[in-house]
Amino acid sequence: MAVLTQSRDIAFLKEQARIVRVEILKMLTQSGSGHTGGSLSAADIATALYFYKMRHRPDNPKWEERDRFILSKGHAAPLLYTVLALTGYFDKSLLGTLRKTGSPLQGHPSSKLLQGVEVSTGSLGQGLSIANGMALGLQLDDSASRVYCLLGDGEIQEGQVWEAAMTAGHYALDNLCAIVDLNELQIDGRCEDVMKITPVAPKWKAFNWHIFEIDGHNMEEIVSALDEAERIKGKPSVILANTIKGKGVSFFEGKAEYHGLAPTKEELEKALKELGEDGK
Amino acid sequence: MGSRKQEFRVQSPESGIKTLNSELQTLNFYGQAVATRDAYGATLVELGKRNEKVVVLDADLSGSTKTAKFAKAFPERFFNMGISEQDMVGTAGGLSLAGKIPFASTFAIFETGRAWEQIRQTVCYSHLNVKLVATHSGLTVGEDGASHQALEDVALMRVLPELVVIVPSDGFETQQVIDAIAEYEGPVYVRLGRAKVPAVMPPDYKFQIGKAHTFHLGKDANIIADGIMVAAALQARETLLKEGIDAGVINMSTVKPLDAEALLKAANASKLIVTAEEHSVIGGLGGAVAEYLSENHPVAVKRIGTRDTFGGSGKPDDLLKLYGLTADDIVKTIKSALSR
Numbered sequence: 001m002a003v004l005t006q007s008r009d010i011a012f013l014k015e016q017a018r019i020v021r022v023e024i025l026k027m028l029t030q031s032g033s034g035h036t037g038g039s040l041s042a043a044d045i046a047t048a049l050y051f052y053k054m055r056h057r058p059d060n061p062k063w064e065e066r067d068r069f070i071l072s073k074g075h076a077a078p079l080l081y082t083v084l085a086l087t088g089y090f091d092k093s094l095l096g097t098l099r100k101t102g103s104p105l106q107g108h109p110s111s112k113l114l115q116g117v118e119v120s121t122g123s124l125g126q127g128l129s130i131a132n133g134m135a136l137g138l139q140l141d142d143s144a145s146r147v148y149c150l151l152g153d154g155e156i157q158e159g160q161v162w163e164a165a166m167t168a169g170h171y172a173l174d175n176l177c178a179i180v181d182l183n184e185l186q187i188d189g190r191c192e193d194v195m196k197i198t199p200v201a202p203k204w205k206a207f208n209w210h211i212f213e214i215d216g217h218n219m220e221e222i223v224s225a226l227d228e229a230e231r232i233k234g235k236p237s238v239i240l241a242n243t244i245k246g247k248g249v250s251f252f253e254g255k256a257e258y259h260g261l262a263p264t265k266e267e268l269e270k271a272l273k274e275l276g277e278d279g280k
Numbered sequence: 281m282g283s284r285k286q287e288f289r290v291q292s293p294e295s296g297i298k299t300l301n302s303e304l305q306t307l308n309f310y311g312q313a314v315a316t317r318d319a320y321g322a323t324l325v326e327l328g329k330r331n332e333k334v335v336v337l338d339a340d341l342s343g344s345t346k347t348a349k350f351a352k353a354f355p356e357r358f359f360n361m362g363i364s365e366q367d368m369v370g371t372a373g374g375l376s377l378a379g380k381i382p383f384a385s386t387f388a389i390f391e392t393g394r395a396w397e398q399i400r401q402t403v404c405y406s407h408l409n410v411k412l413v414a415t416h417s418g419l420t421v422g423e424d425g426a427s428h429q430a431l432e433d434v435a436l437m438r439v440l441p442e443l444v445v446i447v448p449s450d451g452f453e454t455q456q457v458i459d460a461i462a463e464y465e466g467p468v469y470v471r472l473g474r475a476k477v478p479a480v481m482p483p484d485y486k487f488q489i490g491k492a493h494t495f496h497l498g499k500d501a502n503i504i505a506d507g508i509m510v511a512a513a514l515q516a517r518e519t520l521l522k523e524g525i526d527a528g529v530i531n532m533s534t535v536k537p538l539d540a541e542a543l544l545k546a547a548n549a550s551k552l553i554v555t556a557e558e559h560s561v562i563g564g565l566g567g568a569v570a571e572y573l574s575e576n577h578p579v580a581v582k583r584i585g586t587r588d589t590f591g592g593s594g595k596p597d598d599l600l601k602l603y604g605l606t607a608d609d610i611v612k613t614i615k616s617a618l619s620r
Contacts, residue, residue: 129398130402137374137378137379140335170362
């Protein structure tokens with residue numbers, strides 16, 4: 001299979017993101033548990049990465065020249081599994097085994113069990129350090145590969161994230177691009193109420209990062225930021241993506257309670273209609 | 281090999297000490313009383329010359345952990361992470377995923393305590409090829425006191441799936457351990473010390489992960505020791521022999537996986553097993569030996585180590601006396617157990 005990079009076709013990417021959402025909802029309903037809200041909020045970003053930006057080869061997951069993706073917000077595993085399946089890392093039928101005993105699709109991603117997962121995540125706050133290490137290692141080898149790391153906004157309450165932010169700034173890791181999914185909600189409620197993280201941009205700026213602030217559901221803006229980040233030299237880039245938790249399904253949007261709840265069968269039916277899957 | 285360090289004896293090639301990849305080794309700590317951290321620092325430099333994949337991380341203690349020598353020799357392959365152990369361990373994980381062989385060093389309590397969850401989640405759960413080599417373990421840290429004396433690190437590391445745990449006894453063994461773990465694919469924890477320790481291992485000793493070294497099998501008792509307590513155990517054996525008591529000595533430098541075969545031989549040879557370590561008796565070598573023998577070959581087990589307590593400031597030798605970690609303490613423990 002050829003290297004998987006697509007042309008900058010916004011309509012195509014939007015349609016892929018819609019399909020990604022459909023598959024996420026189906027697998028979560030089948031599983032009966034899992035993280036709906038944060039998988040949907042980052043669906044457009046992950047689609048842009050896997051169907052457009054990243055150079056990767058689903059038929060050769062360990063291809064040395066690939067770009068790397070680390071899902072630091074590991075609870076969005078259904079999103080990662082979906083983009084991996086839809087780009088051809090494994091058969092789509094495996095998605096139905098999410099969270100089932102013996103499945104490689106663990107509640108949080110396990111790199112030992114599933115190809116395409118670069119490293120196991122799930123305990124928040126650890127992914128950016130790993131991404132930094134990869135970026136440093138790739139630089140030592142003069143590799144052109146880039147490293148992408150997706151974090152949640154609740155996640156950046158973890159102290160290690162800021163240790164890692166300091167490291168990336170200090171070592172000027174311009175082959176690294178972090179993306180923060182700013183959906184404003186965490187399990188216990190609004191980030192603003194649980195533990196205020198705003199203002200977010202000045203914090204990253206203070207650690208010597210180049211900042212992009214975008215609408216994380218506008219495919220044109222996502223793609224442009226990812227393209228632009230590649231041209232930033234001498235410092236790491238962070239894309240601060242303003243998103244809506246549960247995006248795509250009206251009755252999940254902006255609801256903290258759907259952080260860790262899977263849709264019921266009735267909710268799935270309604271949701272699929274909203275996503276234009278009527279009668280399929 | 282341009283920059284030989286004066287303080288280490290340099291052997292001629294004829295002496296036959298070879299590295300795992302059969303290159304001639306210029307460093308040889310056989311017979312040298314050195315701190316294990318010094319042997320580590322020097323060995324890392326040699327390793328760095330032979331293997332370009334070796335990278336080193338430290339958390340602002342490179343002068344103390346002796347990784348500063350590597351930093352000087354290979355600045356482009358050394359990453360000072362500042363005072364941030366959690367980030368250091370995660371970054372080491374990332375470097376291993378990029379095909380490097382990262383050695384991440386700081387003091388034992390900060391490496392294993394502060395970054396425990398990073399070691400669990402990032403390093404062990406993904407089975408990453410990260411070498412966690414910590415110095416300043418145990419009471420012999422000395423004057424810095426309890427906050428800096430790790431007496432729990434082996435317990436913290438031993439409980440983690442996938443992780444190999446090694447506690448070398450002297451400089452000669454440390455040198456071989458560092459070479460061996462660079463060849464091994466997977467996560468490893470190595471526990472080193474600050475203070476100079478006597479040389480104990482014989483010239484023909486070859487370290488292997490998971491293989492204990494039996495100096496002697498005793499008929500009356502066998503001492504299973506690691507780290508600095510191997511020297512104390514050998515000294516205790518001499519004292520006991522003069523009194524007609526035959527106590528064997530086994531260096532169980534790999535605490536995980538435990539060398540069950542060597543342990544069973546010892547338990548078959550004598551009815552008393554004594555463990556000795558510069559660590560809490562809870563969860564370390566003593567815990568591992570007691571767990572194994574109680575399930576597989578129950579014999580009397582006495583554990584020498586710190587007894588559910590923190591350390592304190594003082595001279596290393598004074599502290600070892602105060603906390604009951606000397607050859608005399610081993611002698612007394614064995615005599616008292618045998619007299620029952």
